[in-house]
Amino acid sequence: MKKTVLNQLHKDLGAKMTDFGGWEMPVEYEGIITEHKSVRKNCGLFDVSHMGEILIKGKNAGKSVQKIITNNLDKLNDGQILYTPICQPDGGIIDDLLVYRLSLEKYLLVVNASNIEKDFSWVENHLLADTIVENMSDQYAMLALQGPASRSILTKLITADLETLAYYSFINEKILKNKVIISRTGYTGELGYELYFEPAAARTIWQEIMAAGEEYDLKPCGLGARDTLRLEKLYALYGNDIDEQTNPFTANLAWTVDLEKDDFIGKQALIEIKKNGFQQKLTAFKIIGRGIARSGDKVYIKNQKIGQVTSGSYSPILKQGIGMAYLDNEYTKIGAEIEIKVRNRKLKAKVVKGPFV
Template structure:
């Protein structure tokens, strides 16, 4: 298994380690519920150094990225970030990623850990002339500081005015005396920051943040809490809620598809889906009976199969079991009763439109 630069730190903290897409990662330290609540109420610190960083630079860097993604990178100024799917010719989602505009002809693409090699090959093979891609994933550590107290904690370690750093913007500065990209982003729906910096400085930055957060209720948080936090905010997880078999419209990502920006890979197929319709769409649900729905469980309406669960978990905030599923579009309405086959029994649930929390 691959290890992040903070692997030993997690073990010293008593983390329960798991295999996550070929990476040895902390799933929890104290408990998922405790860590989840810390992020919602105070602050959590996550090691997400397994994520991939690919630098695209050169004369036609922006044009190359425009061909690769569904969203519009042309509207980015230096210091701005874009969330976007990257699709194949069939409109299937290869990955969802963040695009950071570092300079006019230089971008950083942040991709999902298990997709880094696949994405790097795809990106490299679709670049225009005088443009290059470099996989810099091993050079970077990435720490996410998430929760209402994140600004107070990080402000102790940086000279930039964090109150002025808006959502989906970044600055290149210092954090804990280490050169870093300080980004106002996250995967929790809370106020939060993500720090990209040299992997060699990972322990220094982690320890400095932990010390700065002592009086603010800062807790280390693992992938378990990261999952429940993102699910409460209805943020898709690649590999669960979308794969190359899904297009952005059915995955609820229509807002990231800019058909009028010019040509991009998958545009024609996605345009056809928009014009002709598509049968299923990702929707949220909460269990009203007893049981937790897991990935792959079937969903029924009056005895007829209407979909399949992609994510399911207990919600520590709501104290209910929630999830996401691809459902027949014709039945998606808030509060509608459905049933989920949990092992060999049918459990009552209802559709929830909008974020759970």
């Protein structure tokens, strides 16, 4: 398995490690529920250095990115970030990623760890002339500081005024003379920041943040809490809720598709999908009573299969089972009662409007 630069530090802290897309990553330290509640109430620090970074630069860098993504790059000024899928010609989602506009001719794509090689190859094969693409993933470490206290903690370490940093924007700063990109983003739904810097500075920056957060009861957090936090906010996980067999419309990501902009990969297919409709939609549900549904569990109404769970877990905030499933359209109405087959029994559940928290 691949290891982030902080791998040994996690083990020294007693983290339980797991295989996540070929990376050995911390799944929990004190426990998923404790870490989850810490992020909702105070703050948590995540090592997300397994994520990938792809740099696109040159005269036609902007046009190349615009051709590849479904969202509209024209929304961005320097220092701003865009969430977007990239799609195949048939509209299937290759990945969902963040686009950082470093300058008019330079963009950084932050991609899912399991898709780095696939995404890099896709970008490389669809570049316009006078454009260069570089896989910068080995040149960045990345931490996510998430929770209500994140701004207070980070303010102790930098000179910039974080009050003025808008959502989905970033700045260049320094922590102990180490250059850091600080973006106001995250995967938890809380106030939070993601920090990018050279791997050699990772241990120092981790320790500085933990020390600054001691008075706020800052806790190291693993991927287990990251998953339950994102699920409570209905954030899609690539490989579970979205993949090459799903498209942005079925996945409730229509807001990330701009069919008015010039041609982009997948545009014609997405026009047809929107025009003709689609059979299933990604739908939020709550378990009625006790029990938890998991990815792959089948969904039924009166013994008729109507869909399949993509993500399911226990919500530490609601104290009940929650999840997402692709359901046939006629069964996605809010309040509809469904059944989910978990092992040899069926759990009763109800379709709800998200997010859960």
